[in-house]
Amino acid sequence: MIRAGRRKYAQNSEELAAAMGLTIGTFRNKQPYADENFPPQISSDGARVKLWDSEQTAAHLAGRPVPELPHEDDEQDLLDRNEAAAELGVSPKTWDKNYKTHPQTAPHLTLVKGVEHCPRGIVHAFRTSKDTGGGPKGRPKGSGDMVPRDEISTRVGDLIDEDPAVTLATVQERIGLSYAAAARALPRLRGERIADLLQREPDLTPEEAATRLGYPTAVQRTALASAATELRARHVQPYLQRVADVLVGADLAEAQDVRVQRLEGDVLAVSVALSGSGAPALVWDERYGWRTAVSKRHPIGKETGTPPEGDGIRYLSEHQQPEPAELLAALTDRRHGSRHPKTVYPAGGTLRG
Structure with a gap:
């Protein structure tokens, strides 16, 4: 797993080979990482893509003491498919087929060096709702919401202001929203509040703003992505x-x-x-x-x-x-323009005001 806060140190085989001055072919043939003194992989056993912590490998290659990684589990630890499946007590194939595509987990998946990971806190939250028989609550699947659309932001915003860590289940139960509506509203409104704080205090980083507002680490990734979109808007x-x-x-x-x-x-x-x-x-x-x-x-x-x-x-x-x-x-002037866009710009790019 990738321990919380150490995503930037994730290192794949190609990067480690380059750091050792080896071609990737030589690296794979000689497997220097198999030496018992070499820092252990942070990818799971049997993972298709091997990953290491670059801070550890750099220290080892320089002959310095290898720093230890955190031992305590954290909700922001990133688990690969094997680790997430193990947390839920299912096979990796079952995770791929039934769990990672679930609305409670899919929005939180993230790629690190081409490998899909899920925050531990999201896996735990899903397991808890599954164990308690809770699952998504609120309105039955396919039914409408119990509040007018133009009131959703105000009502959900009030719950966030009351408890920054409010969960999807609570929003569904107290307001009567469908799971999909609650899942759209929570990150969007948290993102708006992060954007508000960043505009008031521009020296803050987005992560600092999210922490200041009391948002749990397990939901910060989606809230921060929403904040970035809000600021662009x-x-x-x-x-x-x-x-x-x-x-x-x-x-x-x-x-x-x-x-x-x-x-x-x-x-x-x-x-x-x-x-x-x-x-x-x-x-x-x-x-x-x-x-x-x-x-x-x-x-x-x-x-x-x-x-x-x-x-x-x-x-x-x-x-x-x-x-x-x-x-x-x-x-x-109808002589101007075209039936097709002449240029397609990437979504999420820099916009000028």
């Missing part, structure tokens, strides 16, 4: 609002407050309703830039992972964030 929002205001000034839209939405995979997108144009709305997607939409009620449409195309959809610029004047010119 806040950074780009002034630009998007400026575009909307320019459209209002050109009598192509009514005054409106732009709200950045998160699509699947935390992709950022925005829709701007139009009133004086042939298109019912404009959509900005961080991957494809600005395009016209064919529906005013559902302008962004269903996320498919591919650029929307078809009649009425026109991509207005090859730039991710063109100047509002350029966008306005392209919107009002």
Whole structure:
């Protein structure tokens, strides 16, 4: 396993071979790690990818005393498939088939040197709910939530403020949310609070902010990822609002407050309703830039992972964030634009405000 806080020291065979001045072929043939004095692997017995702690191997190769790794288990220890399966008392194949894809575990899986790991705390939480017969509680699978959608953030936020370590099960039971709705709301709202604190105290690291807010280590990874998305959304929002205001000034839209939405995979997108144009709305997607939409009620449409195309959809610029004047010119002149995005930008990249 990778002990809590030591992910950055994980070292695979290629990296260790390079540190020893060996080709990977020679390394595998000679297996210098088989020496009884060599630091032990941190990967599980029988793991497909061998891993070591680079701080230990560097000390060994330099002839220095090898530092010991922590002995106490921690909720943020990262377990590979064999170790996670052992914690649950199942086979690795059963872990792969039934457990790692479960909504309680899947969002927390993380790759280290190409190897999938799960935090110990997540495995323990899943085992506890399984042992108690709890499992996901709240609304039955497939049923709706018991609170209006526009009240979910306030209600869940109140629970987080009351107890930063509030669990999914508690949110489901006290508010009456489905598991999926609770699993979406908790990390998003924790992320918003981390973003708030980072903006108030910019010298803090995200990890320090999460700890300051009292979030358990087992949920920090998803909360921190959500905070990063929230900060990107806040950074780009002034630009998007400026575009909307320019459209209002050109009598192509009514005054409106732009709200950045998160699509699947935390992709950022925005829709701007139009009133004086042939298109019912404009959509900005961080991957494809600005395009016209064919529906005013559902302008962004269903996320498919591919650029929307078809009649009425026109991509207005090859730039991710063109100047509002350029966008306005392209919107009002049908000779501009294309049926397909000329450039696809990676989701989660740096955005300018």
